[in-house]
Amino acid sequence: MVTASTLMETRSPAPNLRPTLPAAEAGRPAAPAAPAGQILIDIDHVDFFYGASQALHDINLKVEDKKVTAFIGPSGCGKSTLLRCLNRMNDLIDGTRVARGSIKIRGIDIHRRDVDVIELRKRVGMVFQKSNPFPKSIYENITYGLRLQGVSNKARLDEIVEKSLRGAALWDEVKDRLHASGLGLSGGQQQRLCIARAIAVEPEVILMDEPCSALDPIATAKVEELIHELKTRFTIVIVTHNMQQAARCSDKTAFFYMGRLIEYADTQTIFMNPGNPQTEAYVSGRFG
């Protein structure tokens, strides 16, 4: 089991946004051979700033392939910020920067100058806290990303729409009204539509930013079930306020507090036998 502390020695010395790839590669041990435990995202000593205020302090974390990794912690602890770093959504906010460290996906630093952020976001999809289906039909919502990539073959689009909706466990509910507006769906269906939209472009990673925070328990249960199914095909990183949710659907859990990664381990360890007293206080509900 790879924990943050055991991997400290791989720290890259490069202080800027773009450490040279070969140097960083050289200092890193070969990825484990087991396909499920392979490191997909390597967050290495990341400091992150919103203008002058530091939101993340020296974050070290490795996300494994085809696993569900949960980020938990009280509000403002930086977990969403870190999540949004992974597909560089923070680029959209003025004055944000990764001041130190690197984030590598499949060994490639995503802040390198020759990284196309568009290509990155196709590979690293995202589902937002507030479900945001576009005010278009369900069909158009799903095909949005594909059409951007120039897919216009009707049969192929139809096929992907069905596959994605089935993948998001929404097909049976909406198959008769694919051309009705996505806004006509219930909150939980809307969120699953957003998940379907994200998986339609076949990303490797799906980032979920509190996907169930606005949903009732039944809709939440459906999304959680969905996460279980999706992890055979995708690597999932989920930010959640709901500790039971993290316990139910994640393989690994990272606990953040005040912009620092306090503990990162198997979900079971975090909830049953946390190594850090702060983690224990949080997961047992004594604060946060």
Add this chain to the structure above:
Amino acid sequence: MSTELSAGHVFQARVTLAQRWEQACFWLFRGATYLVLLCGAVVFLNIFVKGSRTVFQPTAPFINTAFFTESPESLHVFVWQGKKMEMGDREHRAFVAQHPEAAKIKTEDYVYSAGGIFPCIVGTVLLVVGSMTIALVLGVSAAVYLNEYARDGTFIRFVRLAILNLAGVPSIVFGLFGFGMFVLFFDWNVSLIAGWFTLAFMVLPVIITASEESLKAVPKGFREGSLALGATKWQTIRKNVLPYALPGILTSSILGIARVAGETAPIMFTAAYVVRDKLPWDVDKFSDFFFQGVMALPYHIYVVSSKIPQNEYTERVQYGTAFVFLLIVALIATTSIVLRNHLRNRYKW
């Protein structure tokens, strides 16, 4: 007295100072509203009543079609066989040709008091369509840049301030600017294109400010959702932001249309002719179309109200033109509103 009142129940109504103020303020606000309504009604009724004498007629087809389809011409008034005759210039020439003895009769002539205002209608429509096209293209592009691309900084704040200041510039100053810039410096002379740009610059601040507001009203989630699917910024704006901002942008441009159609000062040096016999499409080559002056409704009202001797006949033209003018602005505005509502229903969230 107080003892009698306090004898009542807990919720006993009593007249207090606050209640008097309440009443006074209520009537003040209500009165102000009705006063405004009254003023508006008087203005519209005045134009409607006086203008309808010119625009409508008691015999079929009940609408004075000549007023809409002919050019302005002089009115000749004379006495013929004991009867008072009123004739437009063309009619009078034909009459004289028929009755040569009529040529000797002395006529009273009133310029622009006969015929119609067709060239002015055409000119105004051309000015509105052209300048709004330029203003929308420039304004929406600028708004997209300011709201979607530009990072907030001193420079951008300065640009916004400059745009707001531009909105406060009097229209006659825009006229002077257009005259100096387009008519003289670019050597476009008094022409449609000079008028288009002058008017466009005048409404630009309104369009930019309102477009920015409409863009801001589009939820951030639409942009993030699109970008997270691997869309470029422009793809996001084109497919997922602009369509939803369009109804708001159109609403603002409706106000712009009324202003562009109505302003006299910016076009009097740049685009408007007092009178022009040729219609805008009577041009030798296509490029000449842009470099010709036109007649325009507001300028025509100005000319017939202040540049020619006033009499009972000029009033007909003045109010007739004003009436038609209001009709046309209302027509263009209605079209935009219908279009906007159509878009709003299509792109609502």
